[in-house]
Amino acid sequence: MRYSFGTVKIGPRAKSLIEKSLEKHWVSGGENVKLFEKTFAETFSYKEAVAVSSGTAACYTAVAALHEFGADWGDEVIVPALSFVATSNAVRAAGFKPVFVDVKKETLNIDASKIEEKITKKTKGMMVVHTMGKPCEMDEVLEVAQKHHLKVIEDSCEAHGAKYKNQIVGGMGNSGAFSFYAAHIICSGEGGMVSTNDPEMAPILRSVRSHGRPDGTDYFQFDRFGFNCKMNDLEAAVGIEGIENFQNIFDLRKKNLNTLLSQMKPLEKYFYLLQEEKYEVVSPHAFPLVVREDVNLDASHLSNYLMEQGVQVKTLFGSLPTQHRAFQSLGHKLGEFPNSEYIGKKGLHFGCHQYLTQSDLDFVTDLVTGYVKKYI
Numbered sequence: 001m002r003y004s005f006g007t008v009k010i011g012p013r014a015k016s017l018i019e020k021s022l023e024k025h026w027v028s029g030g031e032n033v034k035l036f037e038k039t040f041a042e043t044f045s046y047k048e049a050v051a052v053s054s055g056t057a058a059c060y061t062a063v064a065a066l067h068e069f070g071a072d073w074g075d076e077v078i079v080p081a082l083s084f085v086a087t088s089n090a091v092r093a094a095g096f097k098p099v100f101v102d103v104k105k106e107t108l109n110i111d112a113s114k115i116e117e118k119i120t121k122k123t124k125g126m127m128v129v130h131t132m133g134k135p136c137e138m139d140e141v142l143e144v145a146q147k148h149h150l151k152v153i154e155d156s157c158e159a160h161g162a163k164y165k166n167q168i169v170g171g172m173g174n175s176g177a178f179s180f181y182a183a184h185i186i187c188s189g190e191g192g193m194v195s196t197n198d199p200e201m202a203p204i205l206r207s208v209r210s211h212g213r214p215d216g217t218d219y220f221q222f223d224r225f226g227f228n229c230k231m232n233d234l235e236a237a238v239g240i241e242g243i244e245n246f247q248n249i250f251d252l253r254k255k256n257l258n259t260l261l262s263q264m265k266p267l268e269k270y271f272y273l274l275q276e277e278k279y280e281v282v283s284p285h286a287f288p289l290v291v292r293e294d295v296n297l298d299a300s301h302l303s304n305y306l307m308e309q310g311v312q313v314k315t316l317f318g319s320l321p322t323q324h325r326a327f328q329s330l331g332h333k334l335g336e337f338p339n340s341e342y343i344g345k346k347g348l349h350f351g352c353h354q355y356l357t358q359s360d361l362d363f364v365t366d367l368v369t370g371y372v373k374k375y376i
């Protein structure tokens with residue numbers, strides 16, 4: 001692949017932390033995990049950060065913690081119909097039913113005006129997603145949550161460092177979930193983090209990630225349902241290097257994202273492009289494109305063409321309840337989530353990571369522009 005989605009380069013800081021772990025003969029969670037949590041929390045001003053084994057585990061840990069706050073098995077958690085599958089799988093794994101709300105085509109995020117109509121007596125929380133680094137409409141989300149006494153989890157796996165009205169994502173709701181998988185801004189190979197500013201939440205999260213032990217400590221005491229989704233010190237070493245370089249990586253990626261946005265601007269009449277409003281900071285996770293309604297362009301043909309030319313391209317997830325077999329048993333029918341289904345058919349995204357050069361950005365811009373000229 002000439003143009004990859006993301007990559008990790010492990011530098012001297014991570015290598016030396018890994019080396020120290022190896023010398024101590026201790027590579028499970030220890031000093032590195034503690035330092036990673038501390039640095040992550042300080043960098044983004046969260047009160048607490050709890051490191052876990054993946055972004056999926058972060059979503060799971062955050063949602064499973066709802067059992068401690070009045071949620072029972074089979075209760076409902078609101079999620080967007082369009083997201084990476086882990087958001088909804090985490091809800092199911094924690095013993096709840098995902099209740100889907102359609103997204104907006106322009107933002108790819110949950111349509112906050114449609115949340116309230118899905119709330120029932122069984123609804124105990126919502127997990128909103130800041131898709132492709134763009135923050136959700138958090139004022140509206142938090143207002144509905146407050147009115148109905150719901151906990152809010154921000155799935156911020158794609159949104160490290162994004163801000164909404166000067167507030168950092170992952171710090172506005174009761175908790176936030178982050179992924180450190182390869183394509184993400186901070187990368188630890190595999191890994192995740194749950195952020196929280198809620199002092200009651202942190203010990204519960206620590207407990208859930210460690211089999212339900214009280215605050216993750218006492219070895220054979222189990223206070224609640226939990227799992228093993230702890231991070232290890234080798235992953236944390238790579239994550240520490242990432243978080244210590246966060247601003248630098250973020251700025252490089254943001255420059256790439258902005259360059260792609262300005263180079264692709266002439267294509268705006270064909271595609272919905274990411275928009276950054278004055279009141280937000282979009283995190284440079286990737287570059288999404290959604291074909292507009294009145295444009296006769298086959299997104300999967302474009303996607304195949306880009307792949308053939310060496311660009312790693314992915315779809316934009318699709319509507320989980322109606323376009324993926326894994327959710328068939330929930331009984332939803334095509335047409336229930338029109339925007340998510342539309343994006344599922346007409347959306348794609350590719351990388352904007354820090355190791356791409358101007359020539360890579362020109363390469364992908366020329367490919368998309370050339371394709372549009374040829375086929376429209």
Ligand SMILES: Cc1ncc(COP(=O)(O)O)c(C=O)c1O
Nearest residue numbers: 054055056084086157179180181
């Ligand atoms: C929105 C969202 N949630 C959850 C995850 C799961 O993260 P991981 O792949 O680290 O398990 C991802 C991963 O990309 C994601 O994009």
